Amino acid sequence: MFIFPRRLASTAALVGLVSLGLTACGGTTKDSAQQGADPKASAAAPASADPNAPIKEGLKIAFLPKQINNPYETIVDKAGIEAAKEYKGEAKEVGPSDASASSQVSYINTLIQQRQDAILIAANDANAVCGPLKQAMSKGIKIVAYDSDAAKDCRNLFINQADSEEIGRSQVKMLADMIDSKGEIAILSATANATNQNAWIDFMKDELTKPEYKDMKLVKVAYGDDDDQKSFQETQGLLQAYPDLKGIISPTTVGISAAARYISGSKYKGKITLTGLGTPNQMREFVKDGTVQQFALWNPKDLGYLASYSAAALASGQITGAEGEKFTAGKLGEYTIGKDGEVILGAPFVFKADNIDEFDF
Known part of the structure; x- marks a missing residue:
């Protein structure tokens, strides 16, 4: 922690x-x-x-x-x-x-x-x-x-x-702990050109090359463009396209709250592990209803x-x-x-x- x-x-x-x-x-x-x-x-x-x-x-x-x-x-x-x-x-x-x-x-x-x-x-x-x-x-x-x-x-x-490397690697570690380092995962980012997002994602990808994550596979990086509705739809698309998906990392406050909102009202609640970067006030209801176990921010x-x-x-x-x-x-x-x-x-x-x-x- x-x-x-x-x-x-x-x-x-x-x-x-x-x-x-x-x-x-x-x-x-x-x-x-x-x-x-x-x-x-x-x-x-x-x-x-x-x-x-x-x-x-x-x-x-x-x-x-x-x-x-x-x-x-x-x-x-x-x-x-x-x-x-x-x-x-x-x-x-x-x-x-x-x-x-x-x-x-x-x-x-x-x-x-x-x-x-x-x-x-x-x-x-x-x-x-x-x-x-x-x-x-x-x-x-x-x-x-x-x-x-x-x-x-x-x-x-x-x-x-925060240090970009620490953010990226810690996001993978946090998700891995919750899914026992096994299964397909996806990333729901902001815009494709966002400097911070891309730096974090590069470190996430590098972290996933370590032996302890050999049973985890990144199948998709999706972009919600820091738009609530698009992030909501991208979450829906990820879960439909990858039926074996175990977890999603969304290192954007807009993305993680939109993803949590979709998951909380869907059949995927309790089956998909979601984490990322969010504010407590955005995420409180989703932590309390069991949609999200933990997330991070400064x-x-x-x-x-x-x-x-x-x-x-x-x-x-x-x-x-x-x-x-x-x-x-x-x-x-x-x-x-x-x-x-x-x-x-x-x-x-x-x-x-x-x-x-x-x-x-």
Whole structure:
């Protein structure tokens, strides 16, 4: 079983989390500093961090989720907005209603025109957003990817909810424990281009090559596009196409809840083992009715909070995104930037019947 790392909030602090959203930020420091400057020249110049620099007041930051109506990302983004109030910044959430590869591009362009100090993005496609993100960086706007990474040369930092390898391998281990490491399994993912999903799935596939899983077979990776109805239908399709299926891993909050809803009202309840990544409030009824034994997640509120503070640290010059730099993320404490500008929130936590009522988010 996983436990929350030191930096994550305690169980008591987690209770009471609710779905949250981002508010608009406004600041003037960047505008005046860049008047008459060559944006591309300034972006190319080597930057130096001043860890003692104060966070600037009035920073404007914007969260751009995969899609605006994703319940999980609403929690993340609203927490980031609340964090901005702590350092006297202004934050907002904008984004598309669908999670297609190019749907975020027009929003990035608008945020550039609005002269945001930082854009925080959960990328639907690592490369599709790269051009406009580079344009934003050339104008001095800091780019923080969170949840799902953008290409490394198109952002300053990536706030990773947990180590990708740990997530992928732990999902296989959790399912294997519940099905005695035997039988056909499937994966119900989000979109085919989602960076985080693909990284996790690659590690799942690699984990399955180990001798202890020789009696488990991955028969299909299906994509629900982080759409509730499509994920519901994909679950139905998997169970009809593979009558010997024993388990499904759905590492997406939309997918796992849609799959659980289908299974709970079908003849497959009690016969198919479902696990993945979900929020306690989404999954509580399915754990209590026996559809799902256990699933995992991190604290999405802490993810948004950390992302918000990292953007403020970047925009204030405390950090540049270089490996080894440190910054303080409010109540979460100090974090160190790792390789390729990655900051890891912490390890995932396993939710099950005996602990799920301790959490409310």
